[in-house]
Amino acid sequence: MSRVVAAWRRIPAWLVDLLAVGVALLDALLYRSGDDPLTLGLCLVACAGLLVRRRFPLVAFVLTLPAALVATIIAAPIIALFTLAARSRRYWLLLTCGALFAAAEAIGWPLTSQFTSDQDHTAISFVYRLAAAAAPILLGQLVQTTADLRSRLTEIEASRQHERELYAQTVLARERNQLAREMHDVVSHQVSLIAAQAGALQVTASDPAAKEAASAIRSLASTTLEELRSMVMLLRAAGTRSPGLAPQPTVSDLEDLVTASGLAVTMEGSLPPDLGSARERAVYRTVQEALTNVRKHAPGSAVTVRQWSDERSVAVAIVNGCPTSTPLRLPSSHLGLLGLHERAELLGGTLVYGAEGDGFRVELHLPRMTK
Structure with a gap:
């Protein structure tokens, strides 16, 4: 089923609209109740109105009502009603449009003959047409609800991804702080001992070469300590506030x-x-x-x-x-x-x-x- 839906979504919108107009035209040609120019014109207007159903669904539905009144057509009003239901959240409007469709199909034209000849048949036909109108309305609402759920799931996934990123940043900050403590407590201590031992050797050694080597070791140890202090400060700053959460330029x-x-x-x-x-x-x-x-x-x-x-x-x-x-x-x-x-x-x-x-x-x- 999911493959069918995915394949349907890949069809261009204009091709779907042309298909809808074609189905409506076929329905109008097969089930029109007369060949007079007025009936044919209203049926053509109803079918052509489906071309604007995506942008103006209510207008497209209204254009199908005169044809539904003078001819026994179903496809054009049903398609327009489905599109309106898939895009509108006003339930009173959908109920009103469904009732208008059922009334137009049940009463027919001319109005006087239907009201005076067989009112029971008209009432029963109205109930059946009203039930038929409920199908596209419910289907359109189902499509709208599915789109809302899909959008909500996307938002939830984005929120979960953000939470995972925040958690990763928290773990990274904790590791940085731990690394900074280890560097300060262990590495800096060991390098300080090296510098102290080199200083003592520089003072006590009698060999000039040994004094020079001790001086070089002491100088390198001091430089290493300064670099370690800079790295510890950098790690602590990064651990205190993750770069991902820092104020960004605007x-x-x-x-x-x-x-x-x-x-x-x-x-x-x-x-x-x-x-x-x-x-x-x-x-x-x-x-x-x-x-x-x-x-x-x-x-x-x-x-x-x-x-x-x-x-x-x-x-x-x-x-x-x-x-x-x-x-x-x-x-x-x-x-x-x-x-x-x-x-x-x-x-x-x-x-x-x-x-x-x-x-x-x-x-x-x-x-x-x-x-």
Whole structure:
């Protein structure tokens, strides 16, 4: 069953809509109650209305009611009613639409002849049609509930993943603290003894070569102690607050980043405050990496950082000109822009970069968060 559902979801939406229109047309041609132009026109309008059922489900259903009144068609109203039930949470609207469908099918046209000829048959037909309308409504609500459950399961899995990450960070912090204590209590103590013994040997030895060796050992031990103290402080700081939980830079920090860069940077435009933390970090890291590359490869060049946004996306572009001094020969892993490209793809955006005139351009585009 799951394979069938998965295969059905892979069918393009436009093909499903055309299939629905085809089924409705076949039903209208087989079971229409007359050949007059009005009946044929209303049936065609009902079938064509199914093309807008995804975006305007209520409009699509209303367009099928006149055809249901003048002709004995079932497919078009049932499909429209199912789509409305799958997208609407207003139960009173679904009940009203179901009753209208049943009344249109049971009463028929002209209205006066149905009310005066056989009212019992009309009432019984209305009950049957009302039961028939309940099927697409219940099925549509089932589809909607399934989608809600799937979304809820996704949220629960994301929450569990976050909890696992927090637990891993807690364990990592505990291990860092333990390692820091071991280094302080054991390794530092042993190195201190080495330094003390070397100092004593330097004082008591009569051989100049032995004195020089002892002095070198003592100097190396002292340097090692200083490095150990730095490592212990770093481990304790990391263990106290995991880097994953530390405050992350945002778009509001770009001014400080530009000021600290020491480059001639011109800021243009701005970004809205509701980007979300992941997008703000992506914008910040992109500007940071671009400015770093300018300092390394195009020192002295003028830089322009332009920010803009619209209803669907936000963007930032960093453009530098020709360098005015010799570029610095610094080691590079060539992975900075690649990492930014991967970060942009994870957020559903794009990162493009390349030469532009005498300089270089880096441009990031990210989709806006959906409400």
